[in-house]
Amino acid sequence: MIDKITDWVLKFPKTVLIIILIITAFFTFQIYDNARLETNLDKYKPDDHPEFVASEEYEDLFGINDAVIVAVENNSNPNGVYNAETLKMIDQISLALEKLPEVAKGDVKSLTTADNIKGSDFGLEVDPFYQKLPESQAEIDQLREDVEANKMVGGRIVAEDGNSALIMAELKAGEIDRLELYQKVQEIVKPYRSGSAKIYIAGQPVVEGTLAHLMPQDMQKMIPIVIFIILFVLFLTLHSFKSTLLTMLVVLFSTIWAFGLMSYLGIPIYAVSTMIPVMLIALGVADGIHLLSHLNQEIKAQPERDKLELIKDMQQQLWKPVVMTSITTAAGFLSLLTSDVLPIRYFGLFTAVGVISAMFFSLIMIPAGLKVLGLPNLKIKKKEQQAADRKFFHRLSQFVRTNRRAVVIITIIITIIAAYGASNIWIDSSMLNKFTEDEEISQADNFINQNFGGTTQLNLIFKAEENDTFKEPEYLKDVWELQNQLEERELIGTTYSLNDYLRRINKVMNEDQEEFNRVPDSRDLVAQYLLLYSMSGDPEDLDRLIDYDYRQLHVQLSLKTDRTQEIKSIIAEIEDFAANSSLKEFEVEFAGSAYTNMIFSGLILEGQVLSLAISLVGVFLLLSLLFKSFAAGLIGVLPIAVTAVVNFGLMGGLGVSLNTTTALISSIAVGMGIDYAIHLLSRYQYYGIRGFNKAETADKAINLSGRAITFNAVVVIAGFMVLTFSEFPPNRELGWLVSTALFVSLIGTLTLAVALIDIMEPKFIFNKRKDDQNEE
Known part of the structure; x- marks a missing residue:
């Protein structure tokens, strides 16, 4: 199949490139005409x-x-x-x-x-x-x-x-x-x-x-830096302008296709969606690096070989790992579809679209481009230099295989420590944390919180079964006692309810004597005051605080914070007070943005756990199916699972909250980290089925795949580190957390995976005969 596709691409390379350019132009116009930002936070929450x-x-x-x-x-x-x-x-x-x-x-x-x-x-x-x-x-x-x-x-x-x-x-x-x-x-x-x-x-x-105002600025700042850094690192890695150009075209076109499809379908760009271009630019280089690194190795080894044969050999040997890594990476992002948070679902879906697009471009556009532009012009290194290049990975292979059990034990210890740190993770959906202290919105929020009640509203509702319940002074006085107790909290500025009107009316109707600044003692007086106000003032003022039947009482709380943990604590105090007063007879309900944001943060945590579980199980099954071995699934998944635990351990240890941005880390780590394992396992299998002994297989597999994996990690980490320049603190956190995850995954693949292969001696690598070869 791949041979026929490659032959057709190499026969009509210009036609292939023109078709790709036409489709890319179509998606570019879709972005220009239909792309729109969505910053209404209510749209982030599931309607049902x-x-x-x-x-x-x-x-x-x-x-x-x-x-x-x-x-x-x-x-x-x-x-x-x-x-x-x-x-x-x-x-x-x-x-x-x-x-x-x-x-x-x-x-x-x-x-x-x-x-x-x-x-x-x-x-x-x-x-x-x-x-x-x-x-x-x-x-x-x-x-x-x-x-x-x-x-x-x-x-x-x-x-x-x-x-x-x-x-x-x-x-x-x-x-x-x-x-x-x-x-x-x-x-x-x-x-x-x-x-x-x-x-x-x-x-x-x-x-x-403010978010809608700063988001485009953030994208305009980050993307050029991403492109520059990746171009620079790619050129250092591939030593060829042609290879660098083709690889960057792959990632840029895949980004345009993902955003173009999103715009064509009328799906808006959410805050988290602004990371998709950065993700795809950082992710899309992986396939190109593996393909072109292999091509470079073959050119150096056989400089006299025919150009078309070299391109076909590149396709034959690497199409399967490229397809497998793309599918598993996309699967990692598609696991985000289980989230109840709409922007995260779209983020997962269209990042997966971009990953599959990058796979298509890598297997189609790179061969066509090489045919049109010619092979990279490489300076052939001397044999002594090539030997020096292989020395590091040879020594790494020997060290890991010699100390294989120690590698496993150390990994277990690190995982246990990280798991303890992960137990301290806290969730937070604060929007104000997305801004730095010197932003105008942060300064305004701080000023109002210091001088007034606060900018965050929490709405409390007491719901009774009988009409006119909340004309009873007993219940109203307990609500007032609750208001006083809440206002003693540092982060609650003011409370506001029907009691504020009743107290004010009671006072002014009694010659402004302070002793009457209280809730009236009789039900009749409460009813009389409410009637007086409805005739003298605006009845709609009371409609905001009590329903027509006096069955549902509304209390407004002005908070000086929108942090999820603080809101949870306030709600717990309210529920505890109600349970130990006359208010225990009523349902206690909450409403408004502060409350829904707290529920929203819970959905984030649930989605995180479910997404991670689905990602790991899905990748395990995919690897087991692709390599026809459960051992392959286990060897591939374990380094990724360790990476996820270490990342969460770092978050818990450093006090980094789990929010809409950092919630993406587990699926990103799974989707990208498994790329390393697949290329390593593919190389192991390639040499294992050709009859090399265990030591030779490990040495060759680690030397060839280790170099490409390391190059890939360096380029992708460089791309993600650009997020540290973001306007939004959660995005900066994501940058270093994902970079750390990739680094840990790289080390885990080159140590833990190699140690496990040496210990388990899986049959899919070592028990195949030469004549059982599969097309690579």
Whole structure:
């Protein structure tokens, strides 16, 4: 089969290259016309997951939506934000945000729009703090007095020291382009950045918009560096401009085909998808290196041999390892399809598409290119130099075979230590951790967390069976006690519920006496106050905190962190409190982005474990089938399993979290690391079936495959190290973790796999006769 394909390619090389160029041009236009970024974090989560479905129902019921948060700080004025210029700025920004089509009507909260609940001779009054912007110092001083007296506003919308104020614009439900919104908000605040006040922009929509803004910049920075480094290392490895060019065309075309197919199918580019080009550029060189390294060896050994015969020999000897490595690498990435996280599934699928494309180009385009361009012009080394090149791998072979049991024992010890480190791995889906401290979004988040309640919202719902349950003071007081307990936590800024309204109304209806700043003692008084507010204020304010039947009570928590572990701890405390109070009668539910992000991180961990298990089992079965030996599957999989454990051990030991990016490591390690094992096993089998003894087989297999494997590892590691230049810390972590995984896998293949072969003496290598040869 391969002979016929090779003959056809060598007969019509220009036709082959033209067809490839036409298809590549088609996919290039698809990328140009249809590629789009997706940064809405809700799109990362499975729509049919019960926790996400329940959260969405509560979001609809209580109008829970993400908000853009603008903070205005004025330290230069002794009165802080309480001056005419800054108040005018807050008013203008508030009005501009209200006009945005993405913002829900009437859902901008600031000093301009906030209501002040007061008592009067006529009952309850709910009015804005001012009808007209205060201009005189007396009016401004009165505003400050009113705000500081109302704890529903003072300390929440205006900082306690009076130096900063918030403007919160809640978004409409539905599809919103986060990048476009981010750019609009930046344009709104731009004219005010040159003044005495400082402007900070935060909130989840801004995090997502910032991500969409920085992602293309990150790609534009990384990919040229990847290409340059790999070109440089490839040239040093292959010693030929022609070979370097062909190898790079393979990886570039495979990248275009993968992204082109993604764009053609209308699948968006997620944050994690931006790593696909880097992955394919780093991965795609493997096949080319093995093919062209073999060709170089044959040219040096037989420089007078016919060009077509050399190309055919390259194809005949290496087509099977190339196909096997590509299939197993693709299988490793396809194991990510088991993940519940949509972007990770797409990442696995289209990286696998790229790997298979690279295999196609390697077996078709490289022979065609060699026929058109000619064989590499190599400087033939002297025999003494060639002998020196082989010396290292010869000594390595002898050392491992002599100390084979020690190699196995040391590997077991390292694995046990790494497994202990892996037990300390923690999961985290924090989006803010994707940015460095000097990024604008990080500085804004830190400022708001230090001066206000926080930028992360956790929504708590108590659900009763009977109507009017949450008019009972007993239950409301226990909820208030819970609110107080939670606010004592360092990472919880403020809480907000129906109790805040009841306490404020109770106080102002009793001549502002502080002793009445509490939940009313009677059910009738609670009902009366709620009726008063619905007539005097906006009933929708209460609709956000209690349902129509007073059966479901909503408590908003403002957090100063979006770290998964902290959110888990807060939820555990809430559930513990509820179980030991009158609230134990009710269902305790959670909603909003902080909660769904916590569930999301759990899905990541589950997907990681399942993906790794499927990868290892799948690779074991594939190797066993391809070599017709379970021993081959075991020898190939063990170094990869050790690599995965060592990587997780490093993550646990160094405090690196498991997130949407680092969750990919196990499948990447399996998919790429098995490449080394297949080429080693193929070479062992090649020489074993030709009757060489065990020592000769090991020496020849390690000398030939070890060199190509090492070259491959160096090039791929160089490619992955480019990720350390990424704008996003998780991507930088991925760069060094995958590089470490490849290095450990390389060492494991050249030591553990060789030791196991020597100990097991598998039949698929040593018990075949010469006349049983399979086509290689």
